[in-house]
Amino acid sequence: MLKTSTVSALLLVAAALTMPSGSAMAKDIVLGASVQLTGPVANTGRYYRDAYQFAIDRINAAGGVKVGNESHKLDLKLYDNQSDVNLSVRQYTQLVSQDKVDFLLGPFASNFALADSAVSEKYRIPMVQGGGASDQIFARKFKYIFGTLAPASNYFGSTVDMMKGVNPAPKSVALLYADDAFDVSVAEGTRSKLQKAGLSLAMDERYSTNATDFNSLLAQIKSKNIDAVLVAGHETEILNFVRQAKSLAVAPKMYSFTVGVPSEDFRKALGKDADYAFGMTAWLPSAELKDRWFGDAAKFASAYKEKFGYDPDYHAASGVADVEALVQAVENAGSTDPQKVRDALSKVKFDSLYGRVAFNENGQIDLPQIVVQVQGDALVAIYGVDGMIKEPKYPMPAWDAR
Known part of the structure; x- marks a missing residue:
């Protein structure tokens, strides 16, 4: 009579022999x-x-x-x-x-x-x-x-190119950015692009990540009569910015944001107040x-x-x-x-x-950014590598004129 241990060993061997081989x-x-x-x-x-x-x-x-x-x-x-x-x-x-x-x-x-x-x-x-x-x-x-x-440094690249062709062209630009790695890189790249495009940088302001109060910055935008506002931040910051812009009746010719605009949740959160907002995306x-x-x-x-x-x-x-x-x-x-x-x-x-x-030598890919805009209930592709795709809704009207 075989010992229990011997039987167990034989069963294990048998199981191994009947198990599928190869990919399974x-x-x-x-x-x-x-x-x-x-x-x-x-x-x-x-x-x-x-x-x-x-x-x-x-x-x-x-x-x-x-x-x-x-x-x-x-x-x-x-x-x-x-x-x-x-x-x-x-x-x-x-x-x-x-x-x-x-x-x-x-x-x-x-x-x-x-x-x-x-x-x-x-x-x-x-x-x-x-x-x-x-x-x-x-x-x-x-x-x-x-x-x-x-690269973050080129996020606003297509937006700046588009701004050169809109009528009337913005005479002054505000660049606002959070103090994290992404937004600092965005700002560093955008400054030189604005200068090369001949657009005047009238405000260049850094704010704290996860900021909730933009009233001071918005007051400056209003007092300086800024035409175009470029904001590099995260989605919750952008939501706060837009809501406070409405409450203070600050409406330049255009707003553009690094994040949020392509997101369905962003547009739902703001409802009609998302209309006219520009953003960018590398993918549609x-x-x-x-x-x-x-x-x-x-x-x-x-x-x-x-x-x-x-x-x-x-x-x-x-x-x-x-x-x-x-x-x-x-x-x-x-x-x-x-x-x-x-x-x-x-x-x-x-x-x-x-x-x-x-991937390039530093390990990153470089897809071009497409400028998008919220137009009513739709997210519309506006500007890409081959130029204007569709006419933007520009300039943005006052909040009480929508």
Whole structure:
């Protein structure tokens, strides 16, 4: 009679022999991220959570990631950094040192990406992120950080080009910006563009991140009779700015904002008060943007809205591109070795629903910004790389004349 231990051993051997081989036994590739699911910027952080998981689910449903002759499923290990930079750094450290994830996806916001990318560099684990655009992130010559947002210094580039052609051209411009990494980079790039365009910078003011009171700045705009106001900030700041502008009856010829305008939630929050606002986006859901996993950007946007109940903007599209870039690099490398995948990322070139993904020497891509404007209930593309797409509603009327 066989001993119990012998029977158990034989059963284990038999089970091993009957288990499928090849792709079904391939180890999952785990992607790790820390994003803002609670706190002041959670409304934007959810785009990344939803986009990451949506892309992973779609890729897995199509058979996963091909590494040599094996197919690997993707998995996501996600933490909520509670909109706290220090917590985010600790969580990324945990992801690589304890959770042993294979690769990293990024957080939202440049100040987070600036801090968290130091973790990926230290542990030599590639991070692909579409939440941080500050030039500072990519000026350090780090080798393991890759970004799918265009440089912050060029965010207002297309807006300034458009301003040169509107009638009447603005005679004075106010540049307002928060004191975080992204907005400082925006301001640094915009100053030189305004000067080159021959537009007079009458106000150049920095305000505290998460500011809620813009009355003093708005009073200056009114007293100086500023024609065009460019504001670099985060969505809650912009919402406060617009509401206070209305309450103080401050209505220059145009307002333009780095964030918010492309977002459905922003427009719903302001209602009719969002009308006439300019913004910019590197992405619109066009059927011309072909994609391996979703077909095209229009199909992606429709499927995303059906799944999550809200429209995607460029944050969501860049988040999907982050996942796809890692997948493409793994398949090109034929390996999950971090160094080989990092090297493959530096050479990757593919078309995605977000646009052409090809990282330059500093690890960033450079998609042109399209100027958009809220016109009634619609978000309208106004100005792009080929010039004016549609006439803007300009100049903006007084608040009591709408």
